[in-house]
Amino acid sequence: MKAIILKAVGGPENLQLAEIAVPSIKDDEVLIKVKAISVNPVDAFARRNQDSLNYVLQLKGDEKHIILGWDIAGIVTEAGPAVTKFKIGDEVFGMVKFVGKANGYAEYVAAPENDLALKPGNISFEEAAGVGxxxxxxxxxxxxxxxxxxxxxxxxxxxxxxxxxxxxxxxxxxxxxxxxxxxxxxxxxxxxxxxxxxxxxxxxxxxxxxxxxxxxxxxxxxxxxxxxxxxxxxxxxxxxxxxxxxxxxxxxxxxxxxxxxxxxVLVHKSEEDLAAIAELLAKGIVKTHVSQTFPLEEMAKAHSLIETKNAVGKIIVTV
Ligand SMILES: NC(=O)c1ccc[n+]([C@@H]2O[C@H](COP(=O)([O-])OP(=O)(O)OC[C@H]3O[C@@H](n4cnc5c(N)ncnc54)[C@H](OP(=O)(O)O)[C@@H]3O)[C@@H](O)[C@H]2O)c1
CATH class of the missing domain: 3.40.50.720 (NAD(P)-binding Rossmann-like Domain)
Structure with missing residues (x-):
């Protein structure tokens, strides 16, 4: 599958397209065919600073690839035996394994079911990816x-x-x-x-x-x-x-x-908070404003834009 790997800590140009294996899932995880990814300031901090990178990815030093990204939306293509909330074909979104290694900049992501919510039918994958x-x-x-x-x-x-x-x-x-x-x-x-x-x-x-x-x-x-x-x-x-x-x-x-x-404030995983937000999105009370989208291959451009500190709403990368 396609993924964006970070070759070395540094500028956006260090984010490079690569072919890597599709991840395998744990019992409580689903495999998601990713449709959209959102980029946050923390992605840029981690890309350019080794201490930030070590912390947000909880690196152990034995990783084959360094892949950023936590906010995704996509379609469930596989479900582990302990998964109860989702089935194959469900459209889902969430902030995956933050802090930790979610490998979100990729075509497929293995995500714990408790990090996800069902994507409301009235919003796009891009809008859902922005939430995280x-x-x-x-x-x-x-x-x-x-x-x-x-x-x-x-x-x-x-x-x-x-x-x-x-x-x-x-x-x-x-x-x-x-x-x-x-x-x-x-x-x-x-x-x-x-x-x-x-x-x-x-x-x-x-x-x-x-x-x-x-x-x-x-x-x-x-x-x-x-x-x-x-x-x-x-x-x-x-x-x-x-x-x-x-x-x-x-x-x-x-x-x-x-x-x-x-x-x-230190953002943390919360099934309840994500569910409350999903309800407001489903009712149209809250909307994600997507100001710009880039294809996966142009992840570096999305990083350059977030670093301007002038992004309006959310910057989204489509897969
Ligand atoms: N503690 C946590 O858990 C946590 C979680 C997420 C984010 N954060 C931090 O929160 C900050 C915002 O994150 P974000 O995702 O919203 O970033 P963002 O989307 O990149 O925010 C960009 C926006 O910041 C505005 N801005 C810049 N300087 C400003 C100022 N002096 N007064 C008012 N607005 C200003 C810009 O407005 P204009 O274009 O109108 O100038 C722009 O619209 C970042 O520092 C991020 O690292 C912390």
Whole structure:
């Protein structure tokens, strides 16, 4: 089968098309004929940094091929004897073996049944592949960490993979949503349901809003300064959700003195969360916005695009 292997840690050009064997499945796994794959910032971090790669793939050093990718959608072609949820022919999607070695950039993927959900019939494979890491992160942030409820005022980065799901989840739970993006994405985020829009290039959100119940710091930045700005926008008793910055001693003290709950989001597998998201997709309440698709052979282009930090919605690779 075709797969994209990482020849060595480095630039997108190190992602190369190869012919490798179709994987075999364990008793609790299904074999999926992959139709679409989504690319996330973590794919690019792992590609260019050995420590990140070791961690996210849980490498042991004896791997024949290094293959990235966790978010897939496709059709079940084989089911292990312990599989109860799916049968051959089912259309499925999910975040597979994260963190771990899913070998997602390939024509066939062996996936534990508990990492998957049935693809709703009203959405495409591309839209379903987009869900994985980004939508689970947004859910575990806004819903699990933020405990969002009707009437909450929420500020969130809004136009990227995580952000565009976060806006839709927050609106679904009845929040008032302030979307922070570049000016060119104004119509996109208002179209997702955001109530207000702030252009971060020309306006400082923490000067415009200081009474948010929840700030979802969903930007591509490990700058602690950004977290401090987010903290200023939250009212006492509110919640700060951080996707990338750990809370050091100083931030922890500031959180305490302002009576703000800090929640460091680390996306994790959850059958329940995936099922809840699948239900919203099936009802048309939440949609994946696919901004660009590439064929498998052009995976390097998808990586270059995600690294611009300006991707809108999801970037999808079709197989
Ligand atoms: N902790 C976890 O478990 C976890 C899981 C998933 C992702 N993440 C992290 O979360 C971040 C977002 O992930 P993603 O998948 O959404 O990435 P993405 O799709 O590449 O996000 C790109 C978007 O980020 C926006 N952006 C960049 N700088 C911004 C700023 N200063 N303010 C507001 N928006 C800004 C861009 O908006 P404009 O084009 O409008 O400028 C663009 O739409 C990444 O750093 C990722 O590593 C963490």
């Amino acid at each position: 890491i980004a939508a689970l992160t947004a859910w575990q942030s806004i819903v699990t960490g933020g405990k969002i409820k009707k009437g909450d005022k929420v500020i969130t980065g809004a136009s990227g993979g995580v952000g565009h799901y976060a806006v839709q989840f927050a609106k679904h739970f009845g929040a008032y949503v302030i979307a922070v993006t570049s000016g060119e994405n104004r119509d996109f985020v208002l179209g997702l349901g955001a109530d207000e829009f702030i252009d971060y290039h020309t306006q400082a959100f923490e000067e415009l809003v200081t009474d948010a119940d929840i700030v979802h710091d969903a930007v591509w930045s490990d700058d602690v300064h950004h977290i401090r700005r987010s903290l200023r926008a939250i009212k006492p008793g509110g919640t700060l959700l951080s996707l990338i910055v750990d809370f050091d001693h100083e931030i922890s003290e500031q959180l305490k003195s302002k009576n703000v709950t800090g929640y460091r």
